[in-house]
Amino acid sequence: MQNQLSTASEALSTEFKQVIIRLENISKVYGMGETLVHAIRDASLTVEQGEYCSIMGASGSGKSSVMNIIGCLDRPTSGHYYLDRVDVSQLGDSELARIRNIKLGFVFQQFHLLAQLSAVENVMLPMVYAGVKPGERRDRAVEALTKVGLANRLNNKPNQLSGGQQQRVAIARAIVNRPVLLLADEPTGALDSKTTQEVMDIFTEFNESGITIVMVTHEPDVARQTRRIVWFRDGEVLHSHLKPEDINQLAVS
Amino acid sequence: MDILESIKMATTTLVANKLRSSLTMLGIIIGNASVIAMVGIGQGAQKLASEQFESLGPNVLFIIPGNQNAQRNRDVPKTLVLEDSEAIVRQVPSVGGVAPQIQTRQSVTYSNKNTNTQIMGVTPEFLPVRSFNVAKGRFFSNQDVKGNTQVAILGPDVVKKLFGNSDAIGERVRIKNISFLVIGVMESKGSFLGSNQDDTVYIPLTTAANRIIGRTSPYGLEVSFISVSAKDANSIGAAQFQISNLLRLRHKITTEDDFTVRTQKDVLTIVGTISGALTLMLAAIAGISLFVGGIGVMNIMLVSVTERTQEIGLRKAIGATQQDILIQFMIEAIILSAAGGILGTFIGVGGIMLVGAVTPLKAGISPVAIAIAVGVSGGIGLFFGVVPARRAAQLDPIVALRSA
Numbered sequence: 001m002q003n004q005l006s007t008a009s010e011a012l013s014t015e016f017k018q019v020i021i022r023l024e025n026i027s028k029v030y031g032m033g034e035t036l037v038h039a040i041r042d043a044s045l046t047v048e049q050g051e052y053c054s055i056m057g058a059s060g061s062g063k064s065s066v067m068n069i070i071g072c073l074d075r076p077t078s079g080h081y082y083l084d085r086v087d088v089s090q091l092g093d094s095e096l097a098r099i100r101n102i103k104l105g106f107v108f109q110q111f112h113l114l115a116q117l118s119a120v121e122n123v124m125l126p127m128v129y130a131g132v133k134p135g136e137r138r139d140r141a142v143e144a145l146t147k148v149g150l151a152n153r154l155n156n157k158p159n160q161l162s163g164g165q166q167q168r169v170a171i172a173r174a175i176v177n178r179p180v181l182l183l184a185d186e187p188t189g190a191l192d193s194k195t196t197q198e199v200m201d202i203f204t205e206f207n208e209s210g211i212t213i214v215m216v217t218h219e220p221d222v223a224r225q226t227r228r229i230v231w232f233r234d235g236e237v238l239h240s241h242l243k244p245e246d247i248n249q250l251a252v253s
Numbered sequence: 254m255d256i257l258e259s260i261k262m263a264t265t266t267l268v269a270n271k272l273r274s275s276l277t278m279l280g281i282i283i284g285n286a287s288v289i290a291m292v293g294i295g296q297g298a299q300k301l302a303s304e305q306f307e308s309l310g311p312n313v314l315f316i317i318p319g320n321q322n323a324q325r326n327r328d329v330p331k332t333l334v335l336e337d338s339e340a341i342v343r344q345v346p347s348v349g350g351v352a353p354q355i356q357t358r359q360s361v362t363y364s365n366k367n368t369n370t371q372i373m374g375v376t377p378e379f380l381p382v383r384s385f386n387v388a389k390g391r392f393f394s395n396q397d398v399k400g401n402t403q404v405a406i407l408g409p410d411v412v413k414k415l416f417g418n419s420d421a422i423g424e425r426v427r428i429k430n431i432s433f434l435v436i437g438v439m440e441s442k443g444s445f446l447g448s449n450q451d452d453t454v455y456i457p458l459t460t461a462a463n464r465i466i467g468r469t470s471p472y473g474l475e476v477s478f479i480s481v482s483a484k485d486a487n488s489i490g491a492a493q494f495q496i497s498n499l500l501r502l503r504h505k506i507t508t509e510d511d512f513t514v515r516t517q518k519d520v521l522t523i524v525g526t527i528s529g530a531l532t533l534m535l536a537a538i539a540g541i542s543l544f545v546g547g548i549g550v551m552n553i554m555l556v557s558v559t560e561r562t563q564e565i566g567l568r569k570a571i572g573a574t575q576q577d578i579l580i581q582f583m584i585e586a587i588i589l590s591a592a593g594g595i596l597g598t599f600i601g602v603g604g605i606m607l608v609g610a611v612t613p614l615k616a617g618i619s620p621v622a623i624a625i626a627v628g629v630s631g632g633i634g635l636f637f638g639v640v641p642a643r644r645a646a647q648l649d650p651i652v653a654l655r656s657a
Contacts, residue, residue, distance in 0.1 A: 101572020
């Protein structure tokens, strides 16, 4: 009943909302011959403009594999993936790099800031690969860092920042090229509960300003703050439209 | 991403790892400095040798006993004799002067001092043919040669060793227990191809043959070699040809010559070949160290790729293409080796200038060698950078990001 309802609302909303992610019958198989591993089995998923969505599931459920495909770091074995209405499922390495650069923003569990660069230089990095004019880069990087509340930490190196601050620099780096989609892979996995909340507040704020966010997490407390939860099991989409409040039930079952 | 951007990025990384970068460069620096210094010093040696040969005297030819093969393989034949030299004077029209020479090493004694030195038995012709001059006193005459007189002219170094600052002329020195009257002191000529020409005692040829060495050849009075001066520069070739023919007749040669007539140019060519080969060898050794330096660059770059796996993954995730990564790592390698090359050039040039300042070797700073060395070290960066850079470029971003 609930599923039908949400399908109906989805159909309604597609009329005026753009679809950012459309996965159609995606499969991902690793290995060869006898040792085939089906990481994703015929999964379909749609994420619209402005959604705030978390992907959950036990380890080995395929949530990371699906994240890699959504993030254009990997290609599906079969099926189609439309990102921002472009089929990217079988593009070449350079084209995928270009798409990652201008359409996607990544936030990782381990921050992955370059130690030799200051905060503002780290944020400028995606614009270097995008070919943004040098004069414009700094302005935009400062703007992004201001948005995450680090206007006073521009020239600090990563080792002079706390974990939460480092992750905020990483978020600034992820949004600086104005991506259509912000992807976060366990963004709070390396943070304590206080800084986790700091970082989640920034995600929420960004989502409210219209940025589409998809994150992979195994922490129910984090997932509960998003607005939609996709549940993976054995490489399949078990639930595609869980509400945050459903998560307690699920955790029990 | 343009190349300037890549250079900036590579520089930032290299500067962030100062110690590692400079140690990596060290190999290239040493290699490059030694290539430039070796080539420069080798060229300096060549130049010095040719200058010395030009100072031998104008249009000089040398007649040496034995041919090239014989000289290497067995004893020198004792067939070049004083009579040959007299025959050349009489019968070869293109010759200006002929100076037969006998040389040996003996101990020379004055009162309680003695020195082991070169004894040169010559005729008065020696002076004009070889452009030597007497500084003090006189040289001996043809009369002295005919009369086997026991007179000696000392080189300035011999005087210094035996007499210090006091006057040698009129004193008596002993060679092989035979007393010689010092009648003159030679002008300083410096050293020639490493042998000190001032450390020599000149005595009449006949005296040297009869009293010091003793007649040993059945053909006559054997000489060590004969210096000949051609009438002018144009007649050197003619002189060489005529002397060869005359000596073949005199020595009744039907097959292989038992003597060699060398012109100054021949000798220069030989010296040039030898020093050229030496220079080449030194440069090759230096080149090997440059090569080893290049391997050092590759080694460090490979370590760097492994160490920076996460950085590479991140760069790829935020939009770097394989080509971007490849270029970045290539440029790092090239900067390392080119900077090392330039530093090495300065050190090499400094070394050359130092050698030029403290030795008579006027080592040339060869722009060609510098261009080649810097080019080669840049090329080494390119060559040895390819493998690590390709490895970096082909890293799978997922794997790279997960490796913690």
